[in-house]
Amino acid sequence: MNPPTEDGHYGRWGGSYVPEVLHDTFKRLKEDFAAAKADPDFWREYVELMSTYSCRPTPLTFAENLTRHFGGAKIYIKREDLNHTGAHKANNVIGQGLLVKRMGKTRVIAETGAGQHGVATATMAAKFGFECTVYMGEVDVLRQRPNVFWMEKLGAKVVPVTDGSRILKDAINEAFRDWVTNVDDTHYVLGTACGPAPFPEMVSWFQSIIGIEARKQILHYHHTLPARVYACVGGGSNAMGIFQGFLDDDDDVELVGVEAGGHGLSTGKHASRLCSDDASPGMAQGYKTMFLQNNDGQMLETHSVSAGLDYVGVSPILADLNDKKRVRFESATDVEVIEALNLTMKKEGIIPALESSHAFVQAFKEAPGLPKDSAIIINQSGRGDKDIFTIAHALKDPSWKEFIINEAREYQQGESK
Amino acid sequence: MNPPTEDGHYGRWGGSYVPEVLHDTFKRLKEDFAAAKADPDFWREYVELMSTYSCRPTPLTFAENLTRHFGGAKIYIKREDLNHTGAHKANNVIGQGLLVKRMGKTRVIAETGAGQHGVATATMAAKFGFECTVYMGEVDVLRQRPNVFWMEKLGAKVVPVTDGSRILKDAINEAFRDWVTNVDDTHYVLGTACGPAPFPEMVSWFQSIIGIEARKQILHYHHTLPARVYACVGGGSNAMGIFQGFLDDDDDVELVGVEAGGHGLSTGKHASRLCSDDASPGMAQGYKTMFLQNNDGQMLETHSVSAGLDYVGVSPILADLNDKKRVRFESATDVEVIEALNLTMKKEGIIPALESSHAFVQAFKEAPGLPKDSAIIINQSGRGDKDIFTIAHALKDPSWKEFIINEAREYQQGESK
Amino acid sequence: MERIYHQRGPRISAGGKQMKLEENLRRRRENKEILLMTHLVLGYPDFDTNREVIAQMVENGVDSIELQIPFSEPVADGPVILKASQESIDHGTKVSECISFAKEMVEKWDIPFLFMTYYNIVFKYGEEAFFKKCAEIGITGVIVPDIPPEMGESFYQFAEQDGISPVLIFAPTSSDERMEITGKCSRGFVYCVPRKGVTGTKSEFGEELTQYLARCRKHTSLPLGVGFGIQSRADVEALIGKADIAIIGSKTIKLVDEKGAASVGPFIRHLLGEK
């Protein structure tokens, strides 16, 4: 993959639009990151830690039943769900954790949407002994309470952000505000391949471990490159992670990013930045990309069944790869996502996160049309356990409902269980 | 490890006390298992599947912070929590799944306590395309509802057992009743190293993959054998799994099994078969072991904060190793377990299952007294995510309480979220 | 119609010892097309009801009764017996009370009584002590479905030693070789399970059953009892000529639950084909 320009741009996108107070921090961060990136020992330490603390390399699972079901390309699933803390987010936070150690800082802050990045950061902070504050939109706090619980138990302070629309973008803003105030000892562990340079490059670099492994694995099992690779796109980190294994293969491997189609692109209630007409070029949160914004430049409210894709911006690197037509972008609706999730559970005994299920939707649409001797890879960015409240709700599960009502009743009556 | 006698005994324990109608099924199972065990390709296929579908080998994590905290032996954690479905149970079910395929059966049944084995079996059934029914005591259904939800979504039928004390042992009885009725097409996927022969041997064999890996890993990282190995003991499968890596090292490696001490051994509210006075030799559920029973031979109610350890019997192999003093048994109380869990989360960013936390308790008690250049291994049999309802409750988390009450209110008002 | 069967009278005994179960059954069978064996769970709903039910059974013509000592994990039983066992234990039924009660029944009624239970009850009591006690109180046989011959060397030895008949089980899944083994080990009669499943499951009494019972017959010279699912006179009639004993299990428990002990007599008479 081509590196960004000196000032952090990828084509028209990216850059580093940070308030003055953060200028020096970013300068140091850029230098420290560049030094780390150039140091083969750093990557080696990273890979080693990921293989002892998390379980890298994560497997590439052949989905035999889904393959048979769709009767087309062989479907392989890259199992980021098996990472410690249950998602690809672990790769990024552990990488940044090592960088923080190298920089000698002692406190980390993070924003989180789905909560996965927050749990991952809290976990990393516990492991490295850093103090940790996680900002989370109040809406997300409500829909991802289990993750909030774990973050707190892991020793992090979770701050519900009550400003703005109280979701991921507001948490990001709040995290920046914290950083502006506490630059000296604090590193902001950005959770996806967005934000001011060097974050898009840095997060993508740590996540590239996915693609490096996947490439090796598919060549091992399938003996040739996959026809297509699918990944869901929130901020874009898991997509960048796996795509990097195949970016240089040009037209041989088609790369497909799947955005949150929410209630459907035509309803306006979605989070599709690269394949809807509701987005336009903009600059917010420190970088230029396609944003879901109105004509004045005010960011819009987004919608997705999956908190992790519910975000106004998208990685500048992906926006650039979209310009270059190297990555194709599609969207999946909430309804399609629940269907794909159901099918994957029943056919393979695998529970993808709602975010990841977006990638499954598009792969399922296309697999039947591909030759039987071809292969496709779906990046399963995380596991669906965390989504139990959302999924049980979406599936209208009556016994879950009853269960919750009973639990509540016991609490309300103050009974001891 | 010594194989059992021809009729499935380990010293005074074990055997195969099955109703006549199952006699032939067990005969065939014994033969099929013996053939599979003797076939190196079978084990190879098993290891291969575990490395592509789950993420074996699971890592051995050096717990640097806990080691520093206790100031004694180096603490290593074997990470069975990183298995697909979140516990060592995956090893056993995938192994039995391969055996079922080999036997040409099309339906599997299982009992489950914590729900981990049920989820694992439902997962395996989805993967192999088997029909699946899971029996679960009604009490466990209530305390492990998230797992019930997933089993159902994975396509399994979950039958709440309302007989007896409505916990694990009753589920086992019910599963046997189903098996008696449907012997032809059905295999009973027993979840732990208990039950009639050949189950204890079979489950232990599949789980031995833990110990084989752990031995290699500790020699790689620590260059010498560990001083002690800790595992929690419900039925005994994760303990047997890891212990087998070190059983032949005789006195070099001390093996420690930790049972559920519940409210304390003196209260009678516990599930300690091998280190309390409330157990005595008996025969139930098809095998001889130490059971928690009264003078008439009626099984007692057991108690543990962890559903997975809440069981009246224990692996006959462990009962024998107890007789031979090759394994030392200890118990951990509910209160100690929550403390150890809290400490592990905060210090290492790792969330052990409540079951596994029992092993942590004992390791923490002993680590300070061991030399700094020695190592100990704790088998983290599973991850604690599944226990969120129990843990949040035990920790009296006020915002969790509020969250549940709110969720319930929305359901009760029939509001759409 | 009131008739009195088997009221306390001189014991049919053989050689100083109480008459063996097999002999007793054979004598009874001499002038009957088929014998009737019934079952109840001791202490459920209570011993007084047990007493009454047994009276109803014996007085209406039952040939033998299984007294089930409840066990907390009755793996081979269905929901009715399971629940009865559990409730009996829950309100405190002790093995020692079951034994006293059995003694009382043996003394009162002149039919063979058997214990039905699970191995752990015997094991905990002590195998030797258990069979000595059976002999002492006049129990003639035991049905313990979870102690197969190959696991029960001492169990079967002690039974033999004290002249107690352990009744073994044939199942449709039993191979010919297996029937040979269990048949040899069994005493009194052989309990033929007509289909897979636990107690309380309804059987179909068709051609398959006929063939199955013929196969059972080939492997033992003992009387054949058939249980699991007999509910009506028609079921009993279907067994005539193919088996020696019709065994009624959970049906009477349900009956007592629903209509009380007094309803057992009429049911028995119905089974016997009496109007």
Add this chain to the structure above:
Amino acid sequence: MERIYHQRGPRISAGGKQMKLEENLRRRRENKEILLMTHLVLGYPDFDTNREVIAQMVENGVDSIELQIPFSEPVADGPVILKASQESIDHGTKVSECISFAKEMVEKWDIPFLFMTYYNIVFKYGEEAFFKKCAEIGITGVIVPDIPPEMGESFYQFAEQDGISPVLIFAPTSSDERMEITGKCSRGFVYCVPRKGVTGTKSEFGEELTQYLARCRKHTSLPLGVGFGIQSRADVEALIGKADIAIIGSKTIKLVDEKGAASVGPFIRHLLGEK
């Protein structure tokens, strides 16, 4: 005491163009120890209140006002301005309305007005068009905290082209080299952030601040404005001799929220040391 400052009168203009911000501030500074710059969020709580507040400010002696065009993601602002921005947008404030309103104010009051906003508002409007519009309506400067010099080549060019002063920021974390760069790029004055943090955070005005402002002074010849946290006359006095402009941010917003627009005048007089 009632005084009327700066009411509509002849414009101070230079060379046919409206006078540049720096020059304007320097003239004002000639006979004052320190200037007062205030701030408000356009459309919050509504434009009518804005009108009233501005009147209070100008009539009581404020030298210049920042008009903040609200942006949905104001990363450099604290909770008060954040909330005000959000509410303003929520009840429909448009950029075009902010511009019309600014035009009206410039026409009415003879003090320099600046736009404060975030880069995306400018970017979406079109950099060239935005600065043309500023020039057209008489806005003299802009404060856009998220467009650093190295990212804003065209931004700063268009500003220069239309004679609009982009005000850049010095922070305590800025190195000497950095101050050199931003100082060169800034026009009108330099906004010195006295401490890390966002708007609305209380500063300590001690020895450290004195040293910091001295360092700022070394790197620019432009007037120095100091913002973030000024709440009282004492705070303003502490800046005399060290800075040229005391900038009041969220404090007046809170004041209007709590006590209404009319309370702004007395507050301004207090800051100016008038009884």
